Amino acid sequence: MSKPIDPDAAPAGGGEAQPFIHPIRVRWADCDPALIAYTGQIPRFALEAIEAWWEHHVGLDWYALNLDRKIGTPFVHMTLDFRSPVTPRHMLECEVILARLGNSSIAHRVRGHQDGVLCFEGEFVSVFVDAGPRTPRRPPADILQRLLTHRGEG
Amino acid sequence: MSKPIDPDAAPAGGGEAQPFIHPIRVRWADCDPALIAYTGQIPRFALEAIEAWWEHHVGLDWYALNLDRKIGTPFVHMTLDFRSPVTPRHMLECEVILARLGNSSIAHRVRGHQDGVLCFEGEFVSVFVDAGPRTPRRPPADILQRLLTHRGEG
Amino acid sequence: MSKPIDPDAAPAGGGEAQPFIHPIRVRWADCDPALIAYTGQIPRFALEAIEAWWEHHVGLDWYALNLDRKIGTPFVHMTLDFRSPVTPRHMLECEVILARLGNSSIAHRVRGHQDGVLCFEGEFVSVFVDAGPRTPRRPPADILQRLLTHRGEG
Amino acid sequence: MSKPIDPDAAPAGGGEAQPFIHPIRVRWADCDPALIAYTGQIPRFALEAIEAWWEHHVGLDWYALNLDRKIGTPFVHMTLDFRSPVTPRHMLECEVILARLGNSSIAHRVRGHQDGVLCFEGEFVSVFVDAGPRTPRRPPADILQRLLTHRGEG
Numbered sequence: 001m002s003k004p005i006d007p008d009a010a011p012a013g014g015g016e017a018q019p020f021i022h023p024i025r026v027r028w029a030d031c032d033p034a035l036i037a038y039t040g041q042i043p044r045f046a047l048e049a050i051e052a053w054w055e056h057h058v059g060l061d062w063y064a065l066n067l068d069r070k071i072g073t074p075f076v077h078m079t080l081d082f083r084s085p086v087t088p089r090h091m092l093e094c095e096v097i098l099a100r101l102g103n104s105s106i107a108h109r110v111r112g113h114q115d116g117v118l119c120f121e122g123e124f125v126s127v128f129v130d131a132g133p134r135t136p137r138r139p140p141a142d143i144l145q146r147l148l149t150h151r152g153e154g
Numbered sequence: 155m156s157k158p159i160d161p162d163a164a165p166a167g168g169g170e171a172q173p174f175i176h177p178i179r180v181r182w183a184d185c186d187p188a189l190i191a192y193t194g195q196i197p198r199f200a201l202e203a204i205e206a207w208w209e210h211h212v213g214l215d216w217y218a219l220n221l222d223r224k225i226g227t228p229f230v231h232m233t234l235d236f237r238s239p240v241t242p243r244h245m246l247e248c249e250v251i252l253a254r255l256g257n258s259s260i261a262h263r264v265r266g267h268q269d270g271v272l273c274f275e276g277e278f279v280s281v282f283v284d285a286g287p288r289t290p291r292r293p294p295a296d297i298l299q300r301l302l303t304h305r306g307e308g
Numbered sequence: 309m310s311k312p313i314d315p316d317a318a319p320a321g322g323g324e325a326q327p328f329i330h331p332i333r334v335r336w337a338d339c340d341p342a343l344i345a346y347t348g349q350i351p352r353f354a355l356e357a358i359e360a361w362w363e364h365h366v367g368l369d370w371y372a373l374n375l376d377r378k379i380g381t382p383f384v385h386m387t388l389d390f391r392s393p394v395t396p397r398h399m400l401e402c403e404v405i406l407a408r409l410g411n412s413s414i415a416h417r418v419r420g421h422q423d424g425v426l427c428f429e430g431e432f433v434s435v436f437v438d439a440g441p442r443t444p445r446r447p448p449a450d451i452l453q454r455l456l457t458h459r460g461e462g
Numbered sequence: 463m464s465k466p467i468d469p470d471a472a473p474a475g476g477g478e479a480q481p482f483i484h485p486i487r488v489r490w491a492d493c494d495p496a497l498i499a500y501t502g503q504i505p506r507f508a509l510e511a512i513e514a515w516w517e518h519h520v521g522l523d524w525y526a527l528n529l530d531r532k533i534g535t536p537f538v539h540m541t542l543d544f545r546s547p548v549t550p551r552h553m554l555e556c557e558v559i560l561a562r563l564g565n566s567s568i569a570h571r572v573r574g575h576q577d578g579v580l581c582f583e584g585e586f587v588s589v590f591v592d593a594g595p596r597t598p599r600r601p602p603a604d605i606l607q608r609l610l611t612h613r614g615e616g
Binding site: 335336337339343352355356359369370371372374375395396397 | 513550
C-alpha cells in the first residue's frame, strides 16, 4: 500500500538549468487568528524545502543522513524577510538554491512564492558535524560530489 | 509561478469504489528523540488527511469553508489507537472514510499505513456551526449533497 | 543565569490529597483562524501536562527517562472529548490523574479547564518499553514505587 | 479554578534596570532525533518570549492586541544565530530587549541562555498595521507611551 521514500520521485524539478521548487500546501493548522500562516511556521516551511532539496539532490533526507550516515547538519544561522502574507489560497512554491558550499558548512537560499508573489526569502547556514560528538567535519566524498554538482543552482 | 488551490488536483483517489488516500511525507521535524514521529504529531497528520478529504470531496478546505462559507466544523471527539511507530522511512498513507453524517455532525475514520503496516487508526467527530456565533446548524444544501455522495466511502 | 531542571520546583500541587494541576499559557501561536486553539494543539497540551506529571511525581521528564534510564513510554491509545473552546483569554489548567497502572502499561486522565469551564477531557494510555529495542517491560522498581504512590490520584 | 490572564503576574522581571527574562521549559515534544530542540522550534521560542514581553510591558498579548485593539504587528524580518544546542536539561531563559521603536515599526532582540550558556540570539522586526486592512499605522498613544518607557531596555 505504501512505498519506500524514493528521492527520484521528489515533487519538483532540480535539473541543471531549472531551479528546485518544493511545493507546500498551506493548511488551516498553519494559520493564526490574523488569517495568515503564523510567522513561526515560515521557518519550518523553509526548512522542509531545504530537506526536500537534500532528498532530491543528495538522495538523503535528514533522517537518513543522521541515522544511516551519522552526519548532522545543525543550523548556525538563519535570516528571513517576510514580504507578503502566506495563506491557504494558493500553493506555496519554495525555491531552494545552494548558495555556498564551504569546507564544513553549507548555505541555502529559499524564496517562497504564492500566485507569483514573493512571500518570503531567506538564507540558512548549516555546518557538517559527526552525528554523535557533534565535531565539525567535511562531508564524505560521495555526498560532497553530489553537492558540488548543484553549487549555485536550484 | 504558483497556481490557485485546485481541489480536483488533490493528491489521491476518492472515486466511488476506491478509498480516499492522503499521502504525507513524514519529516525530521515530525520526529522526536525516540527516532519516531512524536505522538502529538499523529492527530495533526489525521486532521490534515481529513481536511484533504474535505477539499477533494466537497471542494472546500477548512479555510474556505470558514471564511467564504462562514461554516465551522469544530471537533467534539477524537479517539486514536497507535499500532506501530511512524517514521520518515516510508510515505504515510492516510485512508479517510466518512463514517457517519448526522443532522449537524460528521464523523470520519482515519487509518494510517506505512509500507503496508497499520500505524494508527482513529475516529474524529465534528459538528457543523455558524462560524461566528458557533451555533449548531445543518450543513447547507450544496455541501450536504456532496457529503451524502460519499457516506460510508473513502 | 539558568538553573538545572528541578522537578521539585514543578509548577503545581500534586500532594496526597490535592490533584496535580499543570497550567499552560495558551498563545497566539496555538490559535487558528476560528480564534480558538487549533484542535491538533489540544493533544499536545495534554501530553505536556502528562510529562509535567511525570517530572513532578517521578522526578524524570521523558527526555531523562529515555536518555538516562533507557525507558520509553510510547502511547498506544488516546481519546479526547472537546467540551468548550480553548483561547488565550484564561490560563489552561490541566488536571492529571494516574488512572491505571498495569504490569507494563499506564493510563492518565487529563481534564483541561479555563475560568472554571471544562474545555476538554481525555484518557491517554502508554506502555513501558526498553528504549532501544522497544520490547515491553515492567517499570524498574524505583520508578514503580513512585508511580504506585500516586495511583488514582492527581 | 482558573484565573484571567494577568500581565502583572508575568513570569519574570522587566523593571527599569533589570532585563526582561521569559523562561521556557523545553520539552520532549520540542526535540528531534539529534536529541536537541528542532531548529524550526527556536524561532517559536523567541516569538513566545516577545509576546510575553508585550504582555508584561504593554499589558496586551497578541490575541488581545489583534482582537480587542484591532492592531496587528506582523513580522517583516527575523535573523537568528544558533550558538549552542537547546535541550530539556535546563530552563531556557529568553532575554528580550526592545531594540528600536520607529514610527510604525518595532524591533526586539532576543537571547536564549541555558545554564549560563548563550544558545541563540536574534533580532525580530515587526510593523504596526490596522488588523483588518493591514495598512501601516502608528501605534495608538497609550500603547506608544508604554513602549517608549522600555526603549533600549529589557
